[in-house]
Amino acid sequence: MAATEAIPTTVWRTNPVAALWSTMVGKKVVMAVTGAVLVAFVIGHMLGNLKIFLGAEAIDTYAVFLRTMGEPLVPYSVLLWVVRIVLLTCVALHITAAVQLTRMNWAARPESYDTKQSIATTYAARTTRWSGVILVLFIVYHLLHLTAGRVGFRAGEFQHLSVYHNVVTGFSVWYVALFYVVAMACLCLHLDHGIWSALQTLGWNDARSTPLFRALSRVTALAVFLGFISVPVAVLAGWVR
Numbered sequence: 001m002a003a004t005e006a007i008p009t010t011v012w013r014t015n016p017v018a019a020l021w022s023t024m025v026g027k028k029v030v031m032a033v034t035g036a037v038l039v040a041f042v043i044g045h046m047l048g049n050l051k052i053f054l055g056a057e058a059i060d061t062y063a064v065f066l067r068t069m070g071e072p073l074v075p076y077s078v079l080l081w082v083v084r085i086v087l088l089t090c091v092a093l094h095i096t097a098a099v100q101l102t103r104m105n106w107a108a109r110p111e112s113y114d115t116k117q118s119i120a121t122t123y124a125a126r127t128t129r130w131s132g133v134i135l136v137l138f139i140v141y142h143l144l145h146l147t148a149g150r151v152g153f154r155a156g157e158f159q160h161l162s163v164y165h166n167v168v169t170g171f172s173v174w175y176v177a178l179f180y181v182v183a184m185a186c187l188c189l190h191l192d193h194g195i196w197s198a199l200q201t202l203g204w205n206d207a208r209s210t211p212l213f214r215a216l217s218r219v220t221a222l223a224v225f226l227g228f229i230s231v232p233v234a235v236l237a238g239w240v241r
Protein backbone atom coordinates (compact mmCIF):
# COMPACT_ATOMS: atom_id res chain seq x y z
CA MET A 1 0.00 0.00 0.00
CA ALA A 2 1.40 3.40 -1.00
CA ALA A 3 0.49 5.02 2.32
CA THR A 4 2.68 2.59 4.26
CA GLU A 5 5.53 2.79 1.78
CA ALA A 6 5.66 6.57 2.11
CA ILE A 7 6.74 6.32 5.75
CA PRO A 8 10.52 6.15 6.30
CA THR A 9 11.84 2.87 7.77
CA THR A 10 13.32 4.74 10.76
CA VAL A 11 9.84 5.91 11.77
CA TRP A 12 8.49 2.34 11.54
CA ARG A 13 11.40 1.20 13.73
CA THR A 14 11.05 3.88 16.42
CA ASN A 15 7.25 3.98 16.71
CA PRO A 16 5.46 1.32 14.66
CA VAL A 17 2.06 1.99 16.29
CA ALA A 18 2.11 5.70 15.36
CA ALA A 19 3.47 4.83 11.91
CA LEU A 20 0.66 2.33 11.30
CA TRP A 21 -1.98 4.75 12.63
CA SER A 22 -0.82 7.39 10.14
CA THR A 23 -1.68 5.11 7.19
CA MET A 24 -5.06 4.30 5.66
CA VAL A 25 -4.43 0.58 6.17
CA GLY A 26 -3.60 1.18 9.85
CA LYS A 27 -6.81 3.14 10.40
CA LYS A 28 -8.82 0.43 8.63
CA VAL A 29 -7.26 -2.20 10.91
CA VAL A 30 -8.15 -0.08 13.96
CA MET A 31 -11.73 0.22 12.64
CA ALA A 32 -11.94 -3.54 12.03
CA VAL A 33 -10.53 -4.56 15.42
CA THR A 34 -12.54 -2.03 17.48
CA GLY A 35 -15.60 -2.88 15.35
CA ALA A 36 -15.15 -6.58 16.20
CA VAL A 37 -15.07 -5.78 19.94
CA LEU A 38 -18.23 -3.64 19.56
CA VAL A 39 -20.02 -6.35 17.53
CA ALA A 40 -19.19 -8.89 20.26
CA PHE A 41 -20.69 -6.51 22.85
CA VAL A 42 -23.78 -5.86 20.72
CA ILE A 43 -24.44 -9.61 20.25
CA GLY A 44 -23.89 -10.26 23.97
CA HIS A 45 -26.16 -7.35 24.92
CA MET A 46 -28.87 -8.49 22.51
CA LEU A 47 -28.77 -12.05 23.94
CA GLY A 48 -28.85 -10.63 27.50
CA ASN A 49 -31.92 -8.54 26.60
CA LEU A 50 -33.77 -11.67 25.46
CA LYS A 51 -33.83 -12.77 29.11
CA ILE A 52 -36.80 -10.45 29.42
CA PHE A 53 -38.87 -13.22 27.80
CA LEU A 54 -37.97 -15.46 30.76
CA GLY A 55 -39.56 -13.00 33.18
CA ALA A 56 -38.65 -10.17 35.53
CA GLU A 57 -36.52 -12.27 37.86
CA ALA A 58 -34.31 -13.60 35.06
CA ILE A 59 -33.39 -10.20 33.63
CA ASP A 60 -33.17 -8.39 36.98
CA THR A 61 -30.86 -11.12 38.33
CA TYR A 62 -28.76 -10.74 35.19
CA ALA A 63 -28.44 -6.98 35.82
CA VAL A 64 -27.21 -7.70 39.35
CA PHE A 65 -24.78 -10.32 37.98
CA LEU A 66 -23.25 -7.71 35.64
CA ARG A 67 -22.36 -5.66 38.69
CA THR A 68 -21.30 -8.46 41.04
CA MET A 69 -19.25 -10.54 38.55
CA GLY A 70 -15.76 -11.23 39.84
CA GLU A 71 -16.78 -10.83 43.51
CA PRO A 72 -15.34 -11.28 46.10
CA LEU A 73 -11.99 -11.06 44.27
CA VAL A 74 -13.04 -7.90 42.44
CA PRO A 75 -15.15 -5.21 44.22
CA TYR A 76 -18.75 -4.43 43.18
CA SER A 77 -19.10 -3.00 39.64
CA VAL A 78 -15.34 -2.89 38.96
CA LEU A 79 -15.42 -5.43 36.11
CA LEU A 80 -18.44 -3.66 34.62
CA TRP A 81 -16.43 -0.43 34.69
CA VAL A 82 -13.52 -2.17 32.98
CA VAL A 83 -15.91 -3.30 30.23
CA ARG A 84 -17.37 0.23 29.99
CA ILE A 85 -13.88 1.77 29.63
CA VAL A 86 -12.87 -0.77 26.96
CA LEU A 87 -16.11 -0.09 25.04
CA LEU A 88 -15.72 3.67 25.30
CA THR A 89 -12.11 3.45 24.08
CA CYS A 90 -13.22 1.30 21.14
CA VAL A 91 -16.02 3.73 20.24
CA ALA A 92 -13.61 6.70 20.40
CA LEU A 93 -10.97 4.95 18.25
CA HIS A 94 -13.61 3.67 15.80
CA ILE A 95 -15.07 7.15 15.27
CA THR A 96 -11.69 8.90 15.08
CA ALA A 97 -10.41 6.42 12.48
CA ALA A 98 -13.68 6.71 10.51
CA VAL A 99 -13.54 10.52 10.40
CA GLN A 100 -9.86 10.56 9.41
CA LEU A 101 -10.34 7.85 6.74
CA THR A 102 -13.27 9.76 5.26
CA ARG A 103 -11.14 12.91 5.05
CA MET A 104 -8.25 10.99 3.49
CA ASN A 105 -10.61 9.41 0.94
CA TRP A 106 -12.16 12.75 0.01
CA ALA A 107 -8.73 14.32 -0.35
CA ALA A 108 -7.32 11.44 -2.39
CA ARG A 109 -9.75 10.42 -5.14
CA PRO A 110 -12.54 12.73 -6.29
CA GLU A 111 -12.35 11.13 -9.77
CA SER A 112 -13.24 7.66 -8.43
CA TYR A 113 -16.96 8.49 -8.63
CA ASP A 114 -17.21 7.59 -12.28
CA THR A 115 -17.39 3.78 -12.25
CA LYS A 116 -20.33 1.55 -11.32
CA GLN A 117 -18.27 -0.23 -8.66
CA SER A 118 -17.23 2.95 -6.88
CA ILE A 119 -20.81 4.28 -6.93
CA ALA A 120 -21.89 1.12 -5.08
CA THR A 121 -18.93 1.41 -2.69
CA THR A 122 -19.62 5.09 -2.08
CA TYR A 123 -23.31 4.36 -1.42
CA ALA A 124 -22.46 1.65 1.13
CA ALA A 125 -19.81 3.86 2.76
CA ARG A 126 -22.21 6.81 2.93
CA THR A 127 -24.97 4.65 4.44
CA THR A 128 -22.51 3.33 7.01
CA ARG A 129 -21.44 6.89 7.85
CA TRP A 130 -24.90 8.33 8.48
CA SER A 131 -26.11 5.19 10.27
CA GLY A 132 -23.01 5.56 12.48
CA VAL A 133 -23.94 9.15 13.34
CA ILE A 134 -27.52 8.09 14.22
CA LEU A 135 -26.13 5.25 16.35
CA VAL A 136 -23.98 7.66 18.38
CA LEU A 137 -27.07 9.83 19.04
CA PHE A 138 -29.04 6.68 19.90
CA ILE A 139 -26.41 5.48 22.40
CA VAL A 140 -26.39 8.85 24.19
CA TYR A 141 -30.22 8.76 24.43
CA HIS A 142 -30.21 5.07 25.39
CA LEU A 143 -27.78 5.54 28.30
CA LEU A 144 -29.77 8.52 29.59
CA HIS A 145 -32.95 6.42 29.17
CA LEU A 146 -32.48 2.82 30.36
CA THR A 147 -29.24 3.16 32.35
CA ALA A 148 -29.65 6.54 34.06
CA GLY A 149 -33.45 7.00 33.87
CA ARG A 150 -32.96 10.69 33.09
CA VAL A 151 -35.13 10.81 29.95
CA GLY A 152 -38.33 9.06 28.81
CA PHE A 153 -39.67 8.49 32.35
CA ARG A 154 -41.93 10.51 34.61
CA ALA A 155 -40.53 11.41 38.04
CA GLY A 156 -40.19 8.30 40.23
CA GLU A 157 -40.93 5.82 37.42
CA PHE A 158 -37.36 4.61 36.82
CA GLN A 159 -36.11 2.10 39.40
CA HIS A 160 -32.40 1.31 39.60
CA LEU A 161 -31.73 -2.40 38.84
CA SER A 162 -35.42 -3.15 38.09
CA VAL A 163 -34.61 -3.68 34.42
CA TYR A 164 -37.86 -5.50 33.58
CA HIS A 165 -39.99 -2.72 35.07
CA ASN A 166 -37.88 0.00 33.41
CA VAL A 167 -38.01 -1.63 29.97
CA VAL A 168 -41.79 -2.22 30.12
CA THR A 169 -42.46 1.31 31.39
CA GLY A 170 -39.98 2.88 28.96
CA PHE A 171 -41.33 1.12 25.84
CA SER A 172 -44.97 1.72 26.81
CA VAL A 173 -44.38 5.16 25.27
CA TRP A 174 -44.97 4.23 21.61
CA TYR A 175 -42.72 6.86 20.04
CA VAL A 176 -39.79 5.86 22.27
CA ALA A 177 -40.28 2.21 21.21
CA LEU A 178 -40.51 3.33 17.57
CA PHE A 179 -37.31 5.35 17.92
CA TYR A 180 -35.54 2.22 19.18
CA VAL A 181 -36.82 0.19 16.21
CA VAL A 182 -35.59 2.86 13.75
CA ALA A 183 -32.21 3.04 15.54
CA MET A 184 -31.92 -0.77 15.34
CA ALA A 185 -32.59 -0.58 11.58
CA CYS A 186 -29.61 1.82 11.39
CA LEU A 187 -27.55 -0.63 13.45
CA CYS A 188 -28.54 -3.38 11.00
CA LEU A 189 -27.37 -1.32 7.98
CA HIS A 190 -24.19 -0.35 9.81
CA LEU A 191 -23.35 -3.97 10.67
CA ASP A 192 -24.23 -5.27 7.22
CA HIS A 193 -21.54 -3.14 5.57
CA GLY A 194 -19.25 -2.82 8.62
CA ILE A 195 -18.73 -6.54 9.21
CA TRP A 196 -18.14 -7.05 5.49
CA SER A 197 -15.56 -4.22 5.37
CA ALA A 198 -13.79 -5.53 8.47
CA LEU A 199 -13.48 -9.01 6.94
CA GLN A 200 -12.01 -7.45 3.80
CA THR A 201 -9.56 -5.32 5.80
CA LEU A 202 -8.38 -8.30 7.81
CA GLY A 203 -7.87 -10.17 4.57
CA TRP A 204 -10.28 -13.02 5.26
CA ASN A 205 -11.89 -13.00 1.87
CA ASP A 206 -10.96 -14.47 -1.45
CA ALA A 207 -13.07 -15.37 -4.49
CA ARG A 208 -14.41 -18.50 -2.79
CA SER A 209 -15.24 -17.02 0.60
CA THR A 210 -16.67 -13.72 -0.71
CA PRO A 211 -20.31 -14.91 -1.02
CA LEU A 212 -20.03 -16.67 2.35
CA PHE A 213 -18.79 -13.52 4.10
CA ARG A 214 -21.42 -11.37 2.40
CA ALA A 215 -24.06 -13.77 3.72
CA LEU A 216 -22.44 -13.87 7.17
CA SER A 217 -22.52 -10.05 7.44
CA ARG A 218 -26.14 -9.91 6.31
CA VAL A 219 -27.38 -12.73 8.55
CA THR A 220 -25.56 -11.32 11.61
CA ALA A 221 -26.98 -7.83 10.95
CA LEU A 222 -30.52 -9.19 10.54
CA ALA A 223 -30.29 -11.47 13.61
CA VAL A 224 -29.08 -8.53 15.75
CA PHE A 225 -31.91 -6.35 14.36
CA LEU A 226 -34.63 -8.95 15.06
CA GLY A 227 -33.22 -9.83 18.48
CA PHE A 228 -33.11 -6.20 19.62
CA ILE A 229 -36.47 -5.07 18.21
CA SER A 230 -38.24 -8.11 19.68
CA VAL A 231 -38.14 -6.32 23.06
CA PRO A 232 -39.86 -2.99 22.21
CA VAL A 233 -42.21 -4.83 19.82
CA ALA A 234 -43.19 -7.33 22.54
CA VAL A 235 -43.88 -4.52 25.01
CA LEU A 236 -45.96 -2.56 22.47
CA ALA A 237 -47.88 -5.72 21.54
CA GLY A 238 -48.58 -6.44 25.22
CA TRP A 239 -46.72 -9.78 25.21
CA VAL A 240 -44.33 -8.48 27.86
CA ARG A 241 -46.02 -6.33 30.51
Ligand code: HEM
Nearest residue numbers: 042045049063084142146147163167180187228229231232
Ligand atom coordinates in the same frame (compact mmCIF):
# COMPACT_ATOMS: atom_id res chain seq x y z
C1 HEM B 1 -33.99 -2.50 21.63
C2 HEM B 1 -32.70 -2.41 21.86
C3 HEM B 1 -32.06 -2.30 23.21
C4 HEM B 1 -32.59 -2.54 24.45
C5 HEM B 1 -33.99 -3.01 24.81
C6 HEM B 1 -31.54 -2.29 25.41
C7 HEM B 1 -31.68 -2.42 26.78
C8 HEM B 1 -30.78 -1.98 27.71
C9 HEM B 1 -30.99 -1.94 29.12
C10 HEM B 1 -32.25 -2.41 29.84
C11 HEM B 1 -29.87 -1.44 29.70
C12 HEM B 1 -29.62 -1.22 31.22
C13 HEM B 1 -29.06 -2.50 31.77
C14 HEM B 1 -28.67 -2.40 33.22
O1 HEM B 1 -28.77 -1.33 33.81
O2 HEM B 1 -28.22 -3.43 33.75
C15 HEM B 1 -28.94 -1.15 28.64
C16 HEM B 1 -27.69 -0.64 28.83
C17 HEM B 1 -26.80 -0.40 27.81
N1 HEM B 1 -27.02 -0.58 26.47
FE1 HEM B 1 -28.69 -1.26 25.61
N2 HEM B 1 -30.41 -1.91 24.76
C18 HEM B 1 -30.69 -1.91 23.41
C19 HEM B 1 -29.81 -1.60 22.39
C20 HEM B 1 -28.50 -1.22 22.58
C21 HEM B 1 -27.56 -0.99 21.52
C22 HEM B 1 -27.85 -1.17 20.04
C23 HEM B 1 -26.39 -0.63 22.10
C24 HEM B 1 -25.07 -0.29 21.49
C25 HEM B 1 -24.84 -0.19 20.21
C26 HEM B 1 -26.61 -0.60 23.52
C27 HEM B 1 -25.68 -0.25 24.44
C28 HEM B 1 -25.88 -0.22 25.79
C29 HEM B 1 -24.88 0.20 26.75
C30 HEM B 1 -23.46 0.68 26.42
C31 HEM B 1 -25.47 0.09 28.02
C32 HEM B 1 -24.85 0.45 29.36
C33 HEM B 1 -24.27 -0.77 29.98
C34 HEM B 1 -23.66 -0.35 31.29
O3 HEM B 1 -22.61 0.26 31.24
O4 HEM B 1 -24.26 -0.59 32.35
N3 HEM B 1 -27.89 -0.98 23.77
N4 HEM B 1 -29.52 -1.49 27.46
